[in-house]
Amino acid sequence: MLEKISELKFYAQELYHLESILSLLFWDQATYMPQAAALARGKQRATLGGILQQKKTDPRLGLLLSAAEQEVRQNNLPYHSNEASLCRAMLRQYDIDRRVPADYINRMLEHSSKTEQAWLKAKEAQDFKVVEPFLSQTLALSQEYAHFFSNWDHIADPLIARSDYGWTVSQLKPLFTKLRQELLPLISTVLAKQNQRPPACLNQCFPKKDQLSFGEEILAKLGFDFERGRQDLTAHPFAIKMAHEDVRITTRVAEDHFSEALFSSIHEMGHALYELGIDKTLEGTILHQGTSSGVHESQSRLWENIVGRSLPFWEYFYPLLQTYFPKELSTTSLPDFYQAINTVKRSLIRTNADELTYNLHVIIRFDLEVDLLTGALKIKDLPEAWRERYREDLGVLPEHDSQGVLQDIHWYFDLIGGQFQCYTLGNILSAQFFKTAAKQLPNLSEQMRTGNFSNLKNWLDQNIYRHGSKFDGPELIRLATGDEGLKLEPYLEYLSKKFGAH
């Protein structure tokens, strides 16, 4: 009956499979591929990416989409139906793909691989100047990207929409500013109250094999389905989906840095649970993926921080951890261990930051990329602006650019703009979702304390995961929480309850 929609689904499947294959090419390169094959792999990815791009911008897809949309209207299919949602999401993506010319994409890909090389050199030389001319061009390309679109209030909006459709500078900027204002005094208070010599229990050697076994036991207990996924080792942890039954995560283990493997595993598992929880009926379409980077990050953060760094969690798991590491931990009390994994510290590197200061790192980057895009900040002044903000917000000063403006790959691999909001968006959202879940599951803390995480996971499955990309971020928040939109309060409450109590 729904002939055009059937045709559209058929078309969508081909795109979906090609995206999945691109994911495998990436996963394999990061895990098992002989490193000598990097150049060949780049060509394979470019070949497949080109074919995919062609299919995504084929005018026949445009015609099919119009016809399918008409069918949706004629049949009064409701907004939340799979069919109406598919048309909506594919039309939005098609519009974007058509606006961005193939020539631009090729220029950008070529530029970004050169920039990444220059960035690696700059990092080694600890000197921003090495990559500065490249980054100037990245900025120009980013501004060019924005101008492919119209109807935006702020030049950063189309860049934010690439990963967090539904949010704009006008919404995020005040929210982040408010969060910063709340965090600065909170961090000072916590630091003043916090034990000046945090427990040293993590500064020991934890054998790699045992860390991995413990981590896998935790993942299984939290609900990661090893029949539909796996965990491997990579230089940088990530989660990636190849199919509804094939979602893989990676981790890295440092024997002298216990938190790294465990919390990165739980973090990536959060991303994976989201993808694994999407309704199977959406498979083979663009809807079978998390709806935005920020919402995705809310799930990795929820599992990593709100669950994985909570006291109830460790009331249940700490005895198990002690059986894995009797020599290292038998004399460490649970409160000491809990404090050790929740120590707050002003520091230079985002990826090593604690839960509380982490947002300051993100907000600095968000503000800077917005100012770069508007022209309020020049590329040449970026390192100094960076230092200034670190001094002001975090009270620390990078000794050189590699500890500063060169530390993250984002700007040196992709565009400037839309690269960082997802992290703090995710933190804020994680608390908003968790608060709603806790309201509907009254004894959730008690459940966690007894090792029962399945009600929480079911709640997330039902209220967030299963929808995939049927709804954009703001829509999903309304649906899952009943709130009007993104709210900062639950996160502030969560932070002050957790860290105020120190």
Next chain:
Amino acid sequence: MLEKISELKFYAQELYHLESILSLLFWDQATYMPQAAALARGKQRATLGGILQQKKTDPRLGLLLSAAEQEVRQNNLPYHSNEASLCRAMLRQYDIDRRVPADYINRMLEHSSKTEQAWLKAKEAQDFKVVEPFLSQTLALSQEYAHFFSNWDHIADPLIARSDYGWTVSQLKPLFTKLRQELLPLISTVLAKQNQRPPACLNQCFPKKDQLSFGEEILAKLGFDFERGRQDLTAHPFAIKMAHEDVRITTRVAEDHFSEALFSSIHEMGHALYELGIDKTLEGTILHQGTSSGVHESQSRLWENIVGRSLPFWEYFYPLLQTYFPKELSTTSLPDFYQAINTVKRSLIRTNADELTYNLHVIIRFDLEVDLLTGALKIKDLPEAWRERYREDLGVLPEHDSQGVLQDIHWYFDLIGGQFQCYTLGNILSAQFFKTAAKQLPNLSEQMRTGNFSNLKNWLDQNIYRHGSKFDGPELIRLATGDEGLKLEPYLEYLSKKFGAH
């Protein structure tokens, strides 16, 4: 200057990369993919395979090939030049791809996945009848395939050409018949002379980890470049290439069956060395692959049998093996070990057969598939014909079909015809190549005895591997050996020298 050839190379690259990606999809499915994703992986492979098929049969490729061929002629490019060879090989492949209709390929793919399922059930039920109707259709499809082509002497020829272009029934049938005639008495003689109670040293438990370490040490010593490849575990060992710098092999380990992992590793390494040795300038084209299944098999067999099961090889490696397994092997002498890995035995299963009886298994299958294709043998009579030949040639009788006609996947997964000749072709050729190498490297045995395999590998690189598919099998034999064509004598000499001496 060579504009059309440049264009052709560009076109060839896309095909090459897509083939490489298909290989990765296969490798990943066999190694690390969660098994629950098999259905999704099938769809991914079908999607990509369809795109590739379309590009391979695009009439624009036909026009480009004609133009490029003209350019080759106008510029008097010699037969052995990369350019002339590329045109030749691509034209041949294009002709095949155009003759076989897309509709036929779809029917065949659908049929083969159903047949494989039926075969699995038949194997479990130990009853050929379960799969018989499917196999009847496979035979019809195989005959249909042959009729897409013209100018053949024997209906099996187009099927043989799929994997061993350059050879036909009229050449292979007499050669295999002669080999069988020589083998039957030789096997009887060997069995009569051979120690009736072969050394029991292999009937012990060899720990998996140590078997793998020993195997990797051997591979490295023989010249497998772990910077450009790797080894993983799978249910069925194979070798596969994703790029000039990415050739992977797999193995399987049975703790109570020491020979399996080691000799399958060396076997697959032989395939890998061939692919790794192809001239880098051929990469990105159809020429960057071994020229035929039989020639490929000659390399896996040469390394596995002529080298890996030889006395000089073990004179060098046996002391190392004893250090890996002191408990298991310290009281076993080298001659006993050598006899244990070279024991001849009449048996039912091809893949477990020794070097000498192996060919009888293959020739039986070759003869049967030729008779099926001509109609001389009916599918319903196949199991009985199988039993009859096993009784006659090997003096053993399968108790049920799973030990007989159901044992190999080949006919139940692909077409009938051209499936088995490569194994015996490979054996014959391995001796022909090795004899030539030994003539040009006079103290080759002595080199092997002292752990020097690099001259042999260099000879193979120079005379066989580097050419890729520039020459077909018969051409390559002439080039590498100076012989007119395939010769049986070197193999018969090799066998009677090795096994006559028992």
